[in-house]
Amino acid sequence: MSPFLSLDNFHTTFSNGLHRLLEHGLGAYILVLANASFRRENFLALYPALERGFETQCQALATTSHTHLPADDVAVFEQLQTLGLAQVETVKFRHPGPWEIQYNPLRAMRPPRNAHAVVKQLFQPFDNHAFHFNKPFLRKESIWDGILNGHQLDVLYNKFPFVDLHGLLVPERKKQLPQYLNAEMHRYIWQLCTELPLPGLGFGYNALGAYSSVNHLHFQSFLREQALPVESQQWLHNGGNKPYPSECQVFDKLESAYRYINTLHEANCCYNLLYRPGRLYCLPRRFQGSYQHAPWTGGFAWYEMCGGMTVFAQQQFEDLTEADIISEFHKLNLNSIYVYN
Secondary structure, three states: OOHHHOHHHHHHHHHHHHHHHOOOOHHHHHHHHHHHOOOHHHHHHHHHHHHHHHHHHHHHHHHOOOOOOOHHHHHHHHHHHHHOHHHOOOOEEEOOOOOEEEEOOOHHHOOOHHHHOOOOOOOOOOOOOOOOOOOHHHHHHEEEEEEEOOEEEEEEEOOOOOOOOOEEEEEOHHHOOOOOOOHHHHHHHHHHHHHOOOOOEEEEEEOOOOOOOOOOOOEEEEEOOOOOHHHOOOEHHHOOOEOOOOOOEEEOOHHHHHHHHHHHHHOOOOEEEEEEOOEEEEEEOOOOOOOOOOOOOOOOOHHHHOOEEEEOOHHHHHHOOHHHHHHHHHHHOOOOOOOOO
16 A cells, blocks of 8 residues: 555554664665654654664674675664664754754765765666665665555655655656656656645656765655745745845746756756746756865755755754854855756
8 A cells, every 4th residue: 555645644654663673674764763763752652662773783793794685784784883772863953044054964874875976967767786776775774665656656665764754756767767867757757746645745856977976866855834934935036036146947837937948058068956736946066076065064955955054963953053054055156057947
């Protein structure tokens, strides 16, 4: 049964899957811990099981070979061992001005994959030797898979979440589509966002070069009724009187939205997207690696471009200012050369 039939059904499927995953080894344990730590109430509810699982994983690593385990998982868990489970903090938020800042210490342990690479081209062929979502060990991290609205869809947990009920949607996974958005997949995600009966549903998308960490077509799903900063009515792109600090084009028709996306493809201009029901925010920007981002950020992907900042140290969380955020946006600006008419 699809988890998308109702909000209650999605919550139940998401929660039950986390409990199930606790028994599936090291990588699954890390995933459950990171997802539980996003909300304090979830963390407290799962803590006894997390404590037992932590001891089990420590024992297993001490007494068996690591060679059969993904190196990324071993590296993350070694950081957890150094820290200690009792010292793991849940995610904190604050809102200076129109912006959102979250302190997400577990996400700081995330392996970078492509995120630190210098990228100069929007399109790159799928690489079977790089990380992708067909890896066998990822099957246990699935929330659901099946046919939805005419396409095969895999929904996986995000291993290091930064939004509520954070998932990874991989349409037509076995076709090995690269992270390059075609008209068919744009239409598919637009329609899912509009038609699924889930309040607060949204999808984020990072083009290659806009801090997409995997070159295998995927979108990031979340359920969040609270608007993201980019959705505020104060901005010019939403009818307000304040300019957003980065180029932002907004569309309420899927065809005109893709015409604009296609102009970015033709210009080899990278971008981030936010899909909301009947609405698309498109944020063209400079390629990762073409500028030096500030030490407090790991780089601006879709969440950051939409006004949500993730930091990995308590002092950064306390000290980050509106001026710091706007200064970082300005580094990515294209001087409006890709404005759509």
